Structures are given as structure tokens and as C-alpha cells.
Amino acid sequence: MFNPIRSQVTRPHTQASRLPDRLAAFARRVAVEREDCSGLAQVLHRIDETILPRALSVTTNTGARVQLLVSNRRLMRVETDQNPAAVADAPADPEAAAASFSERLAPILTPHCKITIRSVRYTLDAIFWDVGCGAARLAALMGVNLHPEERHGVQKCLQSLLQPHAIARAELSLSGQVLSRQACEQSQPILEALLDWIVETPSNSATLTGNTMHCSCLPLSDQQDALIIEHSEGHTVVITPAEMRDQLLSSWHSSAAKAAKRAQPLLH
Amino acid sequence: MTLSAQLDALRADLPGCCLVAYGDAKAQLVLRSSSDSAWPQEKLDDMCKTGSRQFHLADAMAPFRKGPHAHREAIVATRRDIRVYVGAEAPASDMLCCVCRSGADTAQVLSLARLTLLQVMDGPNV
Numbered sequence: 583m584f585n586p587i588r589s590q591v592t593r594p595h596t597q598a599s600r601l602p603d604r605l606a607a608f609a610r611r612v613a614v615e616r617e618d619c620s621g622l623a624q625v626l627h628r629i630d631e632t633i634l635p636r637a638l639s640v641t642t643n644t645g646a647r648v649q650l651l652v653s654n655r656r657l658m659r660v661e662t663d664q665n666p667a668a669v670a671d672a673p674a675d676p677e678a679a680a681a682s683f684s685e686r687l688a689p690i691l692t693p694h695c696k697i698t699i700r701s702v703r704y705t706l707d708a709i710f711w712d713v714g715c716g717a718a719r720l721a722a723l724m725g726v727n728l729h730p731e732e733r734h735g736v737q738k739c740l741q742s743l744l745q746p747h748a749i750a751r752a753e754l755s756l757s758g759q760v761l762s763r764q765a766c767e768q769s770q771p772i773l774e775a776l777l778d779w780i781v782e783t784p785s786n787s788a789t790l791t792g793n794t795m796h797c798s799c800l801p802l803s804d805q806q807d808a809l810i811i812e813h814s815e816g817h818t819v820v821i822t823p824a825e826m827r828d829q830l831l832s833s834w835h836s837s838a839a840k841a842a843k844r845a846q847p848l849l850h
Numbered sequence: 851m852t853l854s855a856q857l858d859a860l861r862a863d864l865p866g867c868c869l870v871a872y873g874d875a876k877a878q879l880v881l882r883s884s885s886d887s888a889w890p891q892e893k894l895d896d897m898c899k900t901g902s903r904q905f906h907l908a909d910a911m912a913p914f915r916k917g918p919h920a921h922r923e924a925i926v927a928t929r930r931d932i933r934v935y936v937g938a939e940a941p942a943s944d945m946l947c948c949v950c951r952s953g954a955d956t957a958q959v960l961s962l963a964r965l966t967l968l969q970v971m972d973g974p975n976v
Binding site for chain 1: 904906907908910911913914915916917918919923924925926927928929932952953954955956957960
């Protein structure tokens, strides 16, 4: 009696063969998501996704040009026709870099301009020491939402979970402007104190360091918690019943994890 | 009981807790920790910094905090975990941070962490 011989035919859909399809599908999805992005948002996304050193040449539909040096998800140098880069002018810290770069980029990358990006490999010399700045800080200074999908995730979570339980609620923009406010008489002072603290201590904001998507919960009493959600467009402040805390934190957690997955960087 | 043993005991009492750290909120440094894997010191210190910022908020909200919550305490949900901070009342700056998986019972973590912090501060081994 012979043992049956196991078939040696290669399975048609191995992990390896599906990978290019998956990458192509991902690229299509990203392209669709960014269809409506402005030129500025496209450039910021490119900075946020570029890890290896690249020299980007950006041309707008009006013919303006800007040269960018990007590495390790940071914008290192900006050179325009009016402002040629000089090593001696390199900003000394990320905050100064973001301020200087946003000033140079603003007149060229207007909110509704269309752009073409040409990317070439770049070798950083051994003495390269520029600190540069991250896309998140640049986006905040230039008033652009870098990760609209994060906002979508947070908004979805807020609408379905936080809103039905919110005793009080307020939305703040990145600049600290109160966009909306909703509170009953008892919770009004608490909400005001929270808003004052956030506005008066901007250095406490995680969004300023590019470390977005935090949800801080401050237990106020056995009945109430204060939730402060920091996202790419500012802060959402909510006072909620303490009994809902774990459920709300878990739901926020899974929603933030999904948003983070969608916003993962690509290696070019 | 040594400080390390107290931190180990707290971690063992909290299901899903991967790190318990004792630090100084004013200096923003972690002085001792108990964890299931090695954590780089800079990550521990960053965590301490976040705790310190949260305690500033807790101080600002002091008139509105009642009951056991009169202590400095805060919970921060990051993308990966939930961090529970408990701090001593000012001017002391001792603090404990427990890093737990999502879905942790935060009331239990807060209450046990509060108790451990009091024991640590009263004990001779700090």
C-alpha cells in the first residue's frame, strides 16, 4: 500500500503574491482620501510620511517653486526663490524652525493651490545638524488639519458615546478659541475652569509637540469626571458621569487606535 | 518591605498592569519601577512629565474635586494603554504611575495606587 502523495502545486494566493495587491489597494485608498487635500496639506502629509532623506521640489499651478529637504518625518530646510537656504540661517530649535518655515511656505502654498511634487534621494552630509520641525507643528501654525481621519475617529466616538452622557461640553480650536460650549448652571464653573487652564497653559497641550490623540481624565468626584481629548484640531472638553469612565475610555481607546492605524507613515 | 517589593506587590494586584513606577513629579524623574519588560529611562521620565502636567490640572481644579478625589490623580488614555497617575498632596511631590491595558478597572487601580503611595511615603524604605 502506498501513502498518497501530497500535492506539490503551489497555492495560488500566498501572502507574498497578495502583498502588491494589498499595497495597490492601500495606495488607491490613500489617493481617494487625499483627493480633496490642498497643496499645502499634500506637502505636510509628504513630510509626515518621509523617513529617508529626500529633496522635494514643489511646483504650484501658478508657477511658484519651493525646494524642501525632508528626513525622518521632519522638514529640515526650505528654499524659495526669495529665500535661498543658508546653513548659517538654520533655526536652532524646532519651534523656531516651524515659525520660519511656515513664514516661507505660506505665500507659496496657498490653501487652494494645486501642486506637483518631485522627490529625489538625498544624502545628508556628516556634519548635518539641522533640527527641523515635524509636520504636526507646521500644520498647527499654518491652520491645516494634518490627520482629518483622526478628527473623524474622535468625532465619531464623541457623537456615539460621549454626547449622550455629556453633562457639559466644549470644543476648542488649536489657537485656543472656544468654538462651541454647552453646559448647565451647575457645571458651567467647572467647564470654565477647565477651558481657562487649557487656554492659559498652551505648553501643556500634547498637540503642540505633535504627540496627538490623548484623552486625559480627571476624577472630580464620585459622580463626575472631566475628560480632555487632544486631537489634531484642538481640544474637546467633556464633563461626564464617573460611572461611565471605563466604558468611555475603552471606546475612545479603540477609536484612537483605528485612527492611528490609518495614519501610519509609509517608507518611500 | 522595600520600595521595589511594594511596587511589585501593587503590580501583582492589578490585572493587566505592565508597569508601576514611583517618581518625583517636581523633578519629573522616575526613581524606581516594577515592570514585566525593560522600559527605557527616557520613556519613564516622559511618563513622569505627563503626570506632572496632569497634577497641575488637578491643582487648578482643586475647588471642584470632592471625596477621595481630593488627591492629585489623573488617568491618561494613550493609543496603546491607560496610565493612572496618583500624586501626593502638595508640597510633597511623590507620585505613582500604573500602566494598564485598555479596559482596566480604573477605580480599582486608583484606590490601590493611592493606598500604596501612602504606604511608600510612610515607610522607612523610600
